[in-house]
Amino acid sequence: VTDQAFVTLATNDIYCQGALVLGQSLRRHRLTRKLVVLITPQVSSLLRVILSKVFDEVIEVNLIDSADYIHLAFLKRPELGLTLTKLHCWTLTHYSKCVFLDADTLVLSNVDELFDRGEFSAAPDPGWPDCFNSGVFVFQPSLHTHKLLLQHAMEHGSFDGADQGLLNSFFRNWSTADIHKHLPFIYNLSSNTMYTYSPAFKQFGSSAKVVHFLGSTKPWNYKYNPQSGSVLEQGSASSSQHQVVFLHLWWTIYQNNVLPLYKSVQAGGTHASLGHTVDLAVSVSQISIEEKVKELSPEEERRKWEEGRIDYMGKDAFARIQEKLDRFLQ
Ligand SMILES: O=c1ccn([C@@H]2O[C@H](COP(=O)(O)OP(=O)(O)O[C@H]3O[C@H](CO)[C@@H](O)[C@H](O)[C@H]3O)[C@@H](O)[C@H]2O)c(=O)[nH]1
Numbered sequence: 127v128t129d130q131a132f133v134t135l136a137t138n139d140i141y142c143q144g145a146l147v148l149g150q151s152l153r154r155h156r157l158t159r160k161l162v163v164l165i166t167p168q169v170s171s172l173l174r175v176i177l178s179k180v181f182d183e184v185i186e187v188n189l190i191d192s193a194d195y196i197h198l199a200f201l202k203r204p205e206l207g208l209t210l211t212k213l214h215c216w217t218l219t220h221y222s223k224c225v226f227l228d229a230d231t232l233v234l235s236n237v238d239e240l241f242d243r244g245e246f247s248a249a250p251d252p253g254w255p256d257c258f259n260s261g262v263f264v265f266q267p268s269l270h271t272h273k274l275l276l277q278h279a280m281e282h283g284s285f286d287g288a289d290q291g292l293l294n295s296f297f298r299n300w301s302t303a304d305i306h307k308h309l310p311f312i313y314n315l316s317s318n319t320m321y322t323y324s325p326a327f328k329q330f331g332s333s334a335k336v337v338h339f340l341g342s343t344k345p346w347n348y349k350y351n352p353q354s355g356s357v358l359e360q361g362s363a364s365s366s367q368h369q370v371v372f373l374h375l376w377w378t379i380y381q382n383n384v385l386p387l388y389k390s391v392q393a394g395g396t397h398a399s400l401g402h403t404v405d406l407a408v409s410v411s412q413i414s415i416e417e418k419v420k421e422l423s424p425e426e427e428r429r430k431w432e433e434g435r436i437d438y439m440g441k442d443a444f445a446r447i448q449e450k451l452d453r454f455l456q
């Protein structure tokens with residue numbers, strides 16, 4: 127089937143690591159659809175090369191390219207940045223139907239049956255089951271829908287400041303209108319929420335098809351010991367039994383199906399620079415993915431702005447600029 131696709135999003139080199147594991151996990155289970163990753167200009171050229179080995183299409187999306195009125199409105203709402211980026215998936219009109227998967231999801235078996243569902247299908251959010259979780263959803267690309275979504279974002283914002291709030295208020299009758307649009311929880315199983323229903327996990331957990339590492343600690347924040355096959359806990363994060371199993375699987379795929387891709391591109395050392403934001407440390411007993419903290423020179427900063435590569439979510443966010451101005455004026 128060439129007019130249907132699995133789609134994910136990675137706006138930086140760190141989330142690319144998740145996208146690569148997700149892509150490889152899809153390939154392990156008889157892939158019959160196209161694989162697409164949306165990226166933003168921040169993604170390094172090395173990661174683009176690696177992504178293109180796993181994904182059929184690596185598509186750069188850029189907020190600056192969107193219609194002018196949206197761009198202008200966006201400048202007043204920089205916090206919607208990442209949200210609008212996810213919405214770009216509706217512009218993939220060379221596909222008739224797609225399944226979106228967050229870069230922090232992992233596919234455990236073939237999930238082609240998701241394409242039997244219509245827009246907008248998603249699984250309940252474990253924290254508020256009358257809302258859907260926007261980490262896995264079935265949608266139909268359409269420039270018209272895309273425009274309506276952007277308009278909705280500009281007019282009403284998002285009640286959680288991100289895509290899940292926006293999509294839930296846009297597709298507001300999801301929870302009551304059509305039960306076929308309720309994906310079973312096994313298509314978006316979040317294993318690390320505060321509240322879990324353990325007997326249900328025992329009963330149904332083994333039929334899980336997609337795992338979602340939702341929340342602030344992602345698999346790539348852990349370290350992995352390839353010899354013992356153990357995942358090393360990070361700080362205060364404590365993992366439940368089933369989560370450990372899924373983390374282990376994530377790292378196994380990373381080690382066996384992602385690391386070799388890098389080796390074919392660059393001479394592998396024990397400490398490799400994977401792009402401008404990621405360092406990879408590989409030794410016999412430990413693999414870790416670390417974020418590089420790199421300060422740009424003022425000249426580099428200015429060039430970034432001039433090229434339109436503005437970090438709306440981070441240091442160029444309006445609140446941060448305001449702080450700077452206040453400090454300057456005092
Ligand atoms: O810096 C970032 C952050 C996010 N993403 C992408 O956006 C997705 C959503 O972000 P994530 O960190 O996975 O959020 P969650 O912890 O899953 O939190 C919830 O809340 C988000 C915001 O509403 C929704 O997008 C998620 O689907 C929902 O599960 C990621 O998987 C990536 O595909 C990036 O590319 N870069």
Ligand SMILES: [Mn+2]
Pocket residue numbers: 228229230231261338339340341
């Ligand atoms: Mn997620």
